[in-house]
Amino acid sequence: MAKFKGLLLLFILFLLQCEVPFENNARLLIKGQIVDENNQPISNSQINVFVRRDENFLYNSDPSNEDSGVLLGGTTSDIDGTFSLITLLGKDEDFVIEVYGGEDFSKYMYRTNTETYIPDDYLIDLETISLPKKAFFEFNIIRSSPAGTELQYNFNYTSIPCLEVYEDGVLNEVETACYKQMNRGRFLDDERPDASGDFLSFLGANVIFTYSINDQPEVVEVLTIDDINFEFNFNY
Incomplete structure (x- = not known):
């Protein structure tokens, strides 16, 4: 009986803690x-x-x-x-x-x-x-040049969704994560000459594509997502 009363007390305390x-x-x-x-x-x-x-x-x-x-x-x-x-x-x-x-x-x-x-x-x-329309950015990077050609690439893009955190009515920019700038890239060589993938952004957003072939000066391209299923193909 004492054990039952103890369990009942714990259940009541649980309900009180859950009450908003x-x-x-x-x-x-x-x-x-x-x-x-x-x-x-x-x-x-x-x-x-x-x-x-x-x-x-x-x-x-x-x-x-x-x-x-x-x-x-x-x-x-x-x-x-x-x-x-x-x-x-x-x-x-x-x-x-x-x-x-x-x-x-x-x-x-x-x-x-x-x-x-x-x-x-x-x-x-x-x-x-x-609330911008979501868009998928799909990329395919294929090496068509001779063996030994290396590529360093990076995509800078705007991610979704948007979380805004307020403290006392003022935006907390540290905890807020709203349409953050993200980076995605890697180094390609003979071991892995090709790459493909995708990420989620939104329609009308700009994606900054930066690449360097064989340690040459970087090249920067601005890609505007103009379709909800945007495909980018790149050969080096």
Whole structure:
């Protein structure tokens, strides 16, 4: 019997720990507008508000997946891309607003700590959120020159999605990871003369391709992604 009471007490404590505290039943107004890379509105975008949300869900393309976190509320954007949502003010270090424009678009996440910060006038205005169309950049690098020819190459590109972290209403640039610049490259020689691969960026983005053959001066090319399935072939 004592063992049963102990287990019951542990279960009650677990429930209390899982309960999300709220700020005197206060409400937040969250609003903004969602547009694409051409500044055109995106309608029917899903906007969800969570507490205790795992940061990894920035990369999850399914907004209905609520296995991690407590959903406080949600809405969709109007035909002009605008939205407004009234939700409870959950007190949590991971208060998250997720904006999901669909499979074709990038994803946006706003995160702040509502345990230490209450937004002015109980308002979070995300203003204009740009969700560019996703694009896959595929590359194939083939050696057509004689054996012994070596190549050093690098792609500099803009990654998606976008996570913005705010502290007391101010953007934390250190923790923010929004459309970061990434690099991908390697050295090719007789052991490995060819290379292929792909990465995810967005439509209209520039990719900087830099290469050097046999330690000659670097050559720089600017490649603009003009198709959602962009293919780049290079022979050296």
